[in-house]
Amino acid sequence: MRKLNMPIEDAIDVFDLCISKVQNADLKERLENCKPSIVTAAADYTTKAPRIELHTIATHDSINGNVTKEEMKKVYSDRMVGAKSPGRYIYDKWRASAPNNICPLCAQRTTDTLDHHLPKGHYPIYSVVPINIFPACSSCNKIKLDAVSDTPETDHIHPYFDDVEDELWLKAEVIELKPASLRFYTIKPDHWDDIKYARIQNHFRLFELEKLYASHSGEELAMNYFRINNMFESGGALSVRNFLKDGWLSMSNANLNSWQTATYEALYNSNWYQEGGFKP
Ligand SMILES: [Zn+2]
Incomplete structure (x- = not known):
């Protein structure tokens, strides 16, 4: 939903840092031997992500049969997430990298974790590859979990590679029953192809944005009541409309597809709301 700047760190630099304190000589050697495969996998990802082809990357249980999925996942959990782990400062830096710490997936809650675009449970080679990891809120992280895509339409929106703020796709309408509320929905932008629109529809559904946005817009309406009622009393519906x-x-x-933009547009387009529908 919200595009983020790509991390500047190199995949092998991050991997080297994370495994820098591995004591077990056998494990260290096997991890070191993964590096050529990680370079290849990261390059493949960089090629496929802008083409919406990440779903064509095969899931796997090991890195070349030498390092298991569990061992590679631990490079992330023990050597990047762990409080005193060598990669922790990278974790903290990435987690704080979204503007105003707003989650790029829901564009509402604050970031408090990192999300793997291709889940490390199915794609362990990308466990600490920078372009596969971005800040997110725990709720979105939990909703997405280990979801695997198998078609372009179900490829998740990627905060580093997708721009879905180029055209309007989020709309709302006022439900003209007291107390007033809003229903959020998506529309297909003129210049988007069917796949891009299917992806935003899936995103909207998967992250339950209709419910999230309806809830926050309800709060906005309640908080605006005093101000709008005063405007109505002194200047009538036209004052409210302006x-x-x-x-x-x-x-x-500020943001073409925020729930706030959709809310104010819908209220502006509702004569019912401006002529007294705002009253509880
Ligand atoms: Zn979120």
């Missing part, structure tokens, strides 16, 4: 228009344009300027 306020909503300003809100819509301002929100839209």
Whole structure:
């Protein structure tokens, strides 16, 4: 949903850092021997991600039969996430890399963990590959978990490679029953192909954004009541309408597809709301 700047760290530099304190000589050697495969896998990822072909990367249980999935996952959990692990400062840096610490998947909750785009449980070779890891909120991380895509339509939106803020796809409509509320939905932008739209529809559904946004917009309506009622009392529906228009344009300027933009646009387009529907 929100595009993020790609991490600048090199895949092998990060891997070397993470395994720098491995004491077991056999494990250390086997991990060292993974490096050519990691370089190849990272290059393949860089080629396929912009083409929406990450779903064609095969799931695997080991790295060349030499390092198991569990051993590679531990490079992440013990040597990057662990509080005193050598890779921890990279973990902290990436976790804090989203603007205002807003989760790129829901664009609402704050980031408090890292998410693997291709889950390490099925793609262990990408356990500490920078372009596969981005900050997210725990809720989105938990919803996505080990989901594997097998078609372009189900390829998840990737915060480093996808730009879904180029056109309007998030809309809302006022449900004209008191108390007023909003229903959020998606529309297909004119210049998007069917696959890109299917991906945002899947994203909207998977992360339960309709429910999340309806909840927050309900709070927004409640918090605006006092102000809007005063405007209505002094300047009538036109005064309310002008306020909503300003809100819509301002929100839209900041983020085309935020729930706030959709909310203010829907309220601006509802005569019912402006003429008293805002009253509980
Ligand atoms: Zn989130």
